[in-house]
Amino acid sequence: MKQIIIEILEESMAVKERFVKENLDRIVAAADRIVECLTAGHKVLLFGNGGSAADAQHIAAEFVNRFRIERPPLAALALTTDTSILTSIGNDYHFDEIFEKQVLALGQKDDIAIGISTSGNSPNVLRAIETAKIRGLYTIGFSGQGGKLAEAADSTFCIPSAVTARIQESHGLLGHLLCELVDRVLYPDKFA
Numbered sequence: 001m002k003q004i005i006i007e008i009l010e011e012s013m014a015v016k017e018r019f020v021k022e023n024l025d026r027i028v029a030a031a032d033r034i035v036e037c038l039t040a041g042h043k044v045l046l047f048g049n050g051g052s053a054a055d056a057q058h059i060a061a062e063f064v065n066r067f068r069i070e071r072p073p074l075a076a077l078a079l080t081t082d083t084s085i086l087t088s089i090g091n092d093y094h095f096d097e098i099f100e101k102q103v104l105a106l107g108q109k110d111d112i113a114i115g116i117s118t119s120g121n122s123p124n125v126l127r128a129i130e131t132a133k134i135r136g137l138y139t140i141g142f143s144g145q146g147g148k149l150a151e152a153a154d155s156t157f158c159i160p161s162a163v164t165a166r167i168q169e170s171h172g173l174l175g176h177l178l179c180e181l182v183d184r185v186l187y188p189d190k191f192a
Helices: 002-022 024-039 051-064 083-092 100-106 123-134 164-186
Strands: 044-048 076-078 112-117 138-143 155-158
Touching (some): 024 044, 024 112, 024 164, 044 051, 044 100, 100 123, 112 123
Parallel strands (some): 044 076
16 A cells, blocks of 8 residues: 555656646746736636536635735635536536636636636536637636647646546646745745
């Protein structure tokens, strides 16, 4: 069992290291884009299914509450949390529309929409990303090895693994990197 644990740890670290090294410039660019969005009075909308829904909620909480430093709340909203909205849309229309309708209701030009899908092929994430682009939101995808999300979003982060657990672990790291970079740009004096 101990060897299995070590192998999982080494695989996780290798996937994250490769992902970060291959995407350094893109991570910085995404953080800069989020900073521009927030300083202009706009917001970040996040969504995904299952573990990706949890990631969306986690990242939104880090922005709204705080990440590593004490600072004012930053405007972020997970579209995965309102069960009445999710179930009414899923029941009255279709599950594929649960995020799209919320983007239509809440998304404004120059907001950012972050869609998270380990396969890159979740229909409800893809529909919301496509609708966000039409409405003038900048779209970012967190994916596994690509899928349709890689083509649909303005910028997509593809994790070099076919293992869902490694993809989700890397999405968590990416979310934390973006939160910290945004904090460091907006509040550099807090890190002195």
